[in-house]
Every structure is written in structure tokens, then in C-alpha cells.
Amino acid sequence: MKLCKWHTLVFRCPKCGKDADYAAQVVEGPQKGSIWDPSYWCEKCNSAVRARDKWLFGAVFGPLMAMIGTFAVQAVPPGLQMAPWVCLAFAAVCCAIVGWPLSRTLSRHLVYWEPCDPAALRRARPRRMSKDDE
Ligand SMILES: [Zn+2]
Known part of the structure; x- marks a missing residue:
């Protein structure tokens, strides 16, 4: 897998909460997203995330x-x-x-970061909603 590090973007992992002062975009590999919806990679928990908004x-x-x-x-x-x-x-x-x-x-x-994996996304969504209700 090949990563391209964007030092102009601030990254926060939606899964493990890791803060990085760059966003690592997946340029090559199975997790690669489309041009319009590229995938990014968290090097701490090894998961693919995408940028929302x-x-x-x-x-x-x-x-x-x-x-x-x-x-x-x-x-x-x-x-x-x-x-x-x-x-x-x-x-x-x-x-x-x-x-x-x-x-x-x-x-x-x-920019909102969310997991690419649909199962992880379902787990993350209700948590965010309940947080909004409080
Ligand atoms: Zn992570």
C-alpha cells in the first residue's frame, strides 16, 4: 500500500482518536477510494477512513x-x-x-472523518447521534 501524506490537512481518527498533523491518503492498494471519495489511512489502528464534508x-x-x-x-x-x-x-x-x-x-x-468499513460506521453513527441529543 502506498500513502500520500497531506500536511495541509489535520487528521483525527474516528476509531482510535489519534491526532495527526497530516492526513495519509491511500494512493495505491486495496483500500484505495475513488478520485471523488479518496480513502485515508490511520497508521495507529490500521483502518481506512474517509473524509466527510x-x-x-x-x-x-x-x-x-x-x-x-x-x-x-x-x-x-x-x-x-x-x-x-x-x-x-x-x-x-x-x-x-x-x-x-x-x-x-x-x-x-x-472535515469530519469517518470509517470506510460499513460495520464500523454503523457503530460510530448512533454514538454521534446520542451525543447530539444530550
Ligand atoms: Zn485510528
Whole structure:
């Protein structure tokens, strides 16, 4: 199995509660998910998990990055006469500087991790519901 570690995502295992400062996506192997619904791997309890509400993360993160990129391009004084690619590179650097901690913060609050295994998911669900009732 091959794992790809995303250091821009904060991971919390739904089964064993392990916190990691990266999410290990399964790139190759039997547990591999689809492009739209990739599987991630907990190295502590060796189980496959998937990210729920990841679209929400994208819906917040994407427009914010676009905004920062636009601001960065507009912040370049017109008198500098910079080539368009320099402006784009500058915008990309700004996005990287702001985007990295932003991505980590957003993934911590917006992405829900749940087990891929349907049986484990059924066990996890009622617990979450009863917690909501309290
Ligand atoms: Zn785990």
C-alpha cells in the first residue's frame, strides 16, 4: 500500500482518536477510494477512513484562496511594470503563505472523518447521534 501524506490537512481518527498533523491518503492498494471519495489511512489502528464534508472545506477554502490571489495581484503597484507571470508568482506565494495555516485550521473544523468499513460506521453513527441529543 502506498500513502500520500497531506500536511495541509489535520487528521483525527474516528476509531482510535489519534491526532495527526497530516492526513495519509491511500494512493495505491486495496483500500484505495475513488478520485471523488479518496480513502485515508490511520497508521495507529490500521483502518481506512474517509473524509466527510470535504466539499464544505473546498467551498470555503477555494473562494478564500481566489480572494487572496486577487488581492495580491491588485496589491502590486502599477508603476512597477511587472510581467504578468511575476504577478502570478507573487499571488501564488501569497496563497501558499496564507493557505497553509488556513487549510489546517479549516480542515480541523470542517472535515469530519469517518470509517470506510460499513460495520464500523454503523457503530460510530448512533454514538454521534446520542451525543447530539444530550
Ligand atoms: Zn485510528
